[in-house]
Structure formats: C-alpha cells, structure tokens
C-alpha cells in the first residue's frame with residue numbers, strides 16, 4: 001500500500017495489518033537487523049543484496065551477522081512467518097515495494113575520497129521499479145547533499161520528486177547493539193523532501209522505535225546530524241589522545257585524571273588509545289573536510305592527524321619498555337593482541353593493528369598476532385604470525401578491546417614470557433594488578 005499522503009497513525013495501522021512492503025537494500029551488519037525488525041513489526045520485507053550467499057542464507061532463515069545478539073532468532077522467525085525474504089534483483093524488489101531503504105556501504109579511502117558506487121547502483125535499480133506514492137529513504141551515512149544527488153537517477157523512472165517521496169533517516173547504531181538501538185535506544189532523525197513524505201516516514205519509524213522521531217528541516221540537515229555525531233567522537237578522541245601524551249610527559253595517569261574530570265557533567269573526555277579505526281569515525285570527518293570550500297576545518301583535520309599518529313606512539317611505548325630491560329625492538333618477539341578495529345566486531349577498516357604490525361617489522365621485530373574473531377590467514381594478511389600462547393614473547397601489545405583480553409591469566413603469562421612487558425593500547429587491564437605480577441605496564445597516558 002502506498003503511504004504518501006497518509007497520516008502517521010494511518011501508516012502505523014496499515015503497517016501492523018501487513019499492508020506495507022519495504023525493500024531494504026544492503027543486508028549487512030546494519031541492513032539485516034533493520035530488515036528483520038521491520039518484518040517483526042508486521043511489514044512485508046524484501047531484502048536486496050548483491051551477495052548471492054547472503055541472499056541464500058536469509059531465504060533459509062539463516063543470519064550471517066554472527067556478532068549481533070538476537071538477530072539469528074529474529075531472521076529465522078520472520079522468514080518462517082513469510083514476512084522476510086531476500087533477492088539479488090533490486091529492480092524487481094522496487095516494483096513490489098512501497099518503501100525502499102538504502103543501507104549499503106558508503107566508503108571512503110584514507111583521504112576521504114568517496115566511493116558511493118553502491119548507493120548510485122541501488123538508486124538505478126530503484127528507478128526501474130519506482131511507482132507513484134513510493135518513498136525512498138537513505139539510511140546509509142553519507143556526505144550532506146548526497147541523498148538529493150540521487151533525484152535525477154530516481155526521476156529516470158518518469159516520475160518527478162513529489163510524486164514519490166525522498167528522505168534521509170541515518171542509522172545511529174553499531175554492531176553488537178543494533179536491534180536494541182533500532183527499536184528504542186535513541187530517537188530516529190528524519191529529514192524529508194516534503195511534508196507528506198515526512199509525515200509518512202515518521203509513521204514508519206514510530207512503528208519500530210519507541211524513542212520516537214526527531215524531524216529536522218531538510219534531508220541535508222539529517223545527513224549532517226549523523227556525520228557530526230561521528231566527527232564529535234573523532235575530535236574528542238583526539239583531545240583525549242593529546243592530553244594523554246601530555247600526561248605521559250608529566251608522569252600522570254591520564255585515566256585517573258580523566259575519570260575525575262568527567263565527574264563534572266559538562267566534561268566528557270574520551271578514551272586515549274592505539275588509534276581510531278572502522279568505516280565510520282575516521283571517515284566521516286572527510287565528508288566535511290572535502291565539502292569545505294570557504295571554511296577551513298583545521299580542527300577536524302588536526303584531530304584526524306593526531307588519531308592517525310597513535311599507532312606510531314604505541315610502537316614508541318614498546319621500544320621504551322624493551323629498553324627498560326636492555327632489549328631493542330630488533331630481534332624481539334612481540335605479540336599483538338587484536339587485529340580488528342574494535343572489540344566484538346570482525347572489521348579491519350583502518351584497524352590500528354595494521355600500521356603497528358608494519359612498523360614493528362620495519363624495526364626488525366618478530367611479530368606474532370592473535371584475535372578471537374580472526375584466523376591465522378588474517379594474521380598472515382597483515383604480516384604477522386598467528387600465535388595463541390605467550391611462550392618466548394618479549395612484549396605484548398593490546399590493540400583491540402575484545403572482552404577475551406580483559407581477563408588474561410597474568411600469572412601464567414608471566415611464567416611463559418621472556419620479558420614481562422604489556423603495552424595496553426585499549427586501557428582494558430588494571431595497572432596495579434599487572435604491575436603486582438612484575439610486568440612493565442604502559443598505556444597511552446600512563447608510562448609511570
């Protein structure tokens with residue numbers, strides 16, 4: 001049933017009656033939870049993905065996003081109920097659907113040069129099935145202005161904007177809490193092409209999100225909200241890193257100072273660490289930097305430089321610790337714990353482990369690695385040798401905050417290692433406890 005022109009409560013009613021067909025383009029870490037949640041709330045959902053294996057798994061009621069708690073049950077339940085199915089045919093899905101949601105990757109390279117091909121490919125497919133009264137929503141994070149750049153492609157359908165609706169409703173969640181967040185952790189931000197579209201889209205998201213909807217004045221404003229959330233994080237992490245380096249110089253423990261400072265409600269010092277990885281936080285700043293013609297976003301650019309310098313600082317701390325025991329990095333056995341960019345998710349995009357391993361090897365160290373979410377092939381791909389024990393290791397570097405690394409058996413490790421050195425790049429161990437076991441323990445902001 002077409003939703004354009006309905007009031008939000010009418011949308012909720014037809015949604016519950018199973019009269020709304022939604023096509024979700026991109027069945028990844030974000031798209032599959034979203035598709036399953038829409039189906040679980042009564043919509044008839046068609047998932048679209050270019051990956052035939054994913055389409056096949058979903059149609060068998062299987063979930064490929066293993067790190068997402070509750071998702072396997074939700075996919076199975078809704079596929080069996082006939083509310084969720086998948087296809088690789090994006091044009092066919094558009095013909096069936098009343099609402100099309102684009103949540104495919106919006107990637108950028110190191111310098112933020114965008115790779116939006118997946119978004120434009122989906123827009124082309126949608127244009128082949130777009131009908132009067134349909135609504136197209138982008139949920140993928142994208143540079144402000146990108147959603148409206150799809151209008152000429154969508155109008156290849158022969159329809160003019162206004163005969164179909166266009167909106168941006170950014171995905172404000174992360175792997176590990178997607179279902180919780182999509183259904184009610186934060187209000188949904190929505191910006192739309194016109195009042196009718198806004199009204200209908202509010203009805204769609206109020207159906208699945210108990211935190212409700214915050215409408216903003218334009219599509220571009222909605223895109224900026226999401227990008228700014230990420231830039232806020234990147235700049236604040238850079239501030240934490242810079243203050244932590246100052247603490248090292250002055251013999252302070254940054255975390256002790258930060259925790260005390262953060263008791264003031266207006267202070268939110270973030271965590272210093274080995275660097276900022278992922279598809280999101282290190283990328284979004286470039287969306288603003290690249291679009292700045294008159295303004296000079298030098299704070300945002302400097303923050304990026306600070307965060308990207310942290311992997312090198314981790315290597316410096318390792319050299320310092322080895323020197324304490326009369327060893328140089330050359331010829332030392334170093335074990336990197338963690339290859340993924342953060343704990344609990346198997347993603348390598350801009351993972352700090354990559355430059356750390358590279359630089360350690362340039363210094364002549366023998367580099368080993370272990371990560372509970374990875375394989376020996378992953379380690380090899382990044383230039384390290386897979387090692388699950390601590391025998392003959394001179395220094396451990398924790399680069400990823402996997403929960404498995406929070407309870408290391410320090411007694412046993414101390415016996416196995418050649419030299420007892422831990423560089424904690426994610427502040428996950430208790431300094432006093434580690435030092436009690438005779439380790440040299442450094443972390444960003446604490447080299448006491």
Ligand SMILES: NC(=O)C1=CN([C@@H]2O[C@H](COP(=O)(O)OP(=O)(O)OC[C@H]3O[C@@H](n4cnc5c(N)ncnc54)[C@H](O)[C@@H]3O)[C@@H](O)[C@H]2O)C=CC1
Nearest residue numbers: 026027028029030049050051106118121140141173174175
């Ligand atoms: N991963 C996260 O924590 C968050 C991601 N986002 C945003 O969500 C979007 C998707 O991210 P993820 O789900 O993490 O990516 P992902 O890489 O996990 O999944 C993307 C899916 O899209 C499919 N795909 C790629 N090109 C396609 C095309 N042309 N047509 C149909 N399907 C296509 C891929 O096969 C894959 O299954 C991105 O824009 C990202 O910025 C937003 C918030 C959090």
Ligand SMILES: CC(=O)N[C@@H]1[C@@H](OP(=O)(O)OP(=O)(O)OC[C@H]2O[C@@H](n3ccc(=O)[nH]c3=O)[C@H](O)[C@@H]2O)O[C@H](C(=O)O)[C@@H](O)[C@@H]1O
Nearest residue numbers: 172173174230237270271273275276277278280281341342
């Ligand atoms: C505020 C927030 O938590 N943003 C989330 C973020 O998810 P993401 O998976 O990128 O994880 P993240 O916790 O931001 O970490 C990114 C990187 O930054 C590092 N990091 C994070 C926080 C911190 O205080 N210090 C720090 O060094 C992490 O180790 C990691 O390498 O980016 C997501 C996104 O925008 O796609 C966003 O939806 C998520 O809510």
